[in-house]
Amino acid sequence: MKSNVIAWLDEGNITVPSLLFSEYRNLNLNETELVLLLNILTFLEKGNYFPTPEELSRRMTITTAECNDMLRRLLQRGFLEIIDQYSNDGIRFEKYSIKPLWERLVELFLVNHQLQVQETSKKTEEMDLYTCFEKEFGRPLSPFECESLAMWMDDDHHDPVIIKAALREAVMSGKLNFRYIDRILFEWKKNGIKTLDQAKNHGRKFRQKQVQKNLPKEEAHNPSVPFYNWLEN
Structure with missing residues (x-):
């Protein structure tokens, strides 16, 4: 009995990352391939560097x-490699390596x-x-408004930074409603606006155009700057 236990202990142990067991499927390895790689690791640990x-x-x-066939496929798929090693006597030999795994x-x-x-x-x-919108509106958002926010992000792929910029534009224009904000985002997307700086510059240009359009020529040189009405564009 004692000799059997000693023989069992002599078999040794191998250390395998638990991540391998949870992710081998995502590496496109099946169970048989995994066990084969683990057996190669076991042989390597015991000093048999090129098991047949x-x-x-x-x-x-x-x-x-x-x-x-499985060894050949694992080599081709980059989970296993054969490397050249040299003994202390300078003798060349081949060795399996699971470093690629x-x-x-x-x-x-x-x-x-x-x-x-x-x-x-x-x-x-x-x-x-969501917190920014509720703060500006001074109340919790309705289910419809929450759905609109989600659609802007998930369906229209607007960056939250751009949505916040549109919210600020609506607040500054005194037109705090989702229809107005949606129109701003539509115009920005149509014009390729993707960054905060682009949004600011675009809004500034629109406001300047509105000033030049609405004021008499003699007053255009020193205008006050109104807010652009996105819904009327």
Whole structure:
């Protein structure tokens, strides 16, 4: 009994990131391919750097031929590589490396992390946007108004910064209603306005045009600056 336990301990252990088990499907690996890679890792840990398909298949439920085909596909797909190593005596030998697997896993982790950061940032911006609207309107938004905000972001793909700018334009113009804000956003999108600076410049030019249009020529050189009526455009 004691000798069996010692033999079991002599088999050793391997350390595998739990992320591999949760994400191998997203790497387009199936269960058999995953187990094959883990068996290669086990052989590497025990000093067998280039296990044969026969050695690997004996640990699995696939034939030697199937194992050989799977090894070839994993090499082609960039989950496994064969590298040249040299012994202390200068003898060259080949070795499996699963470094490409770890690299793919890290890349996937970083992409997912970046997506999570962007999603969190987007939700924060959206909540801040709703707060800004409720503050300016002095009341909670109605379901229709909430739906309009969501449509501006999800369907029309307006940046929250641009929507806030349109809100400020409506406040300054004394026309605080969703129809007016929607018209501003429509005009900005039609004219390719995507940044806050572009929105400010566009609004300034429109107001200047309105001044020149409405004032007599002798007064046009020193006009007061009215707000552009987006609904009348």
